[in-house]
Amino acid sequence: GENVEQHPSTLSVQEGDSAVIKCTYSDSASNYFPWYKQELGKGPQLIIDIRSNVGEKKDQRIAVTLNKTAKHFSLHITETQPEDSAVYFCAAITGTASKLTFGTGTRLQVTL
Amino acid sequence: DAGVIQSPRHEVTEMGQEVTLRCKPISGHDYLFWYRQTMMRGLELLIYFNNNVPIDDSGMPEDRFSAKMPNASFSTLKIQPSEPRDSAVYFCASSPSDLLGYTFGSGTRLTVV
Numbered sequence: 001g002e003n004v005e006q007h008p009s010t011l012s013v014q015e016g017d018s019a020v021i022k023c024t025y026s027d028s029a030s031n032y033f034p035w036y037k038q039e040l041g042k043g044p045q046l047i048i049d050i051r052s053n054v055g056e057k058k059d060q061r062i063a064v065t066l067n068k069t070a071k072h073f074s075l076h077i078t079e080t081q082p083e084d085s086a087v088y089f090c091a092a093i094t095g096t097a098s099k100l101t102f103g104t105g106t107r108l109q110v111t112l
Numbered sequence: 113d114a115g116v117i118q119s120p121r122h123e124v125t126e127m128g129q130e131v132t133l134r135c136k137p138i139s140g141h142d143y144l145f146w147y148r149q150t151m152m153r154g155l156e157l158l159i160y161f162n163n164n165v166p167i168d169d170s171g172m173p174e175d176r177f178s179a180k181m182p183n184a185s186f187s188t189l190k191i192q193p194s195e196p197r198d199s200a201v202y203f204c205a206s207s208p209s210d211l212l213g214y215t216f217g218s219g220t221r222l223t224v225v
Contacts, residue, residue, distance in 0.1 A: 032211070032212065034212075034214065036216075041218075042218055042219075043116075043203050043205075043216030043217050043218050043219050044155075044203075044216045045216070046213065046214065046215070049212070089155065091214075093211060098143065098160070098162065098167060098168075098211065099145065099157060099160055099168070099211075100211075100214060102154070102155045104154050105154060105155075
């Protein structure tokens with residue numbers, strides 16, 4: 001089955017700096033890669049996703065890149081703000097599977 | 113849409129008692145998932161349903177755990193008897209048939225004392 005690894009487990013950046021979170025996956029058949037943000041006391045919320053036929057996707061300050069050859073994908077947050085502080089999860093799914101496989105999460109702390 | 117609705121938000125129970133967690137998925141979503149989240153193990157998939165039918169329950173830790181989905185708008189996760197190590201946040205999520213747009217509920221924080 002699919003295995004997703006996520007790094008780093010914790011990340012601290014100053015407000016205004018950029019943050020990058022990286023994930024690798026094992027199943028070359030995976031074709032959909034969502035990212036979730038989980039704030040304290042809440043459920044994970046989808047913030048951006050990318051399909052395997054696209055190399056990069058942007059949504060305001062958030063972008064995701066995908067390298068199918070290397071089987072890794074990354075989340076980029078620019079001009080970080082305190083409200084970006086949360087736990088971020090990457091995930092992957094294959095066309096033949098019926099469930100997402102999640103990474104272990106990255107706790108992002110944006111300091112003033 | 114109100115999103116995925118879970119109840120209760122918090123549950124504190126004594127060891128040995130039965131606990132029932134409830135979930136209402138988003139209308140029209142064909143898939144329903146139950147997850148457990150702990151600091152040690154992260155997000156674990158317990159079981160999932162497709163069109164009300166259980167598809168994969170390999171993540172259910174023990175026979176003490178059971179889940180049902182009697183109709184498209186309701187699911188339960190039951191623990192009987194509960195143990196302190198069951199303490200965790202339990203999430204329900206639903207998804208449309210293309211499995212894009214997984215949506216999580218707000219979770220139930222279970223504490224077994």
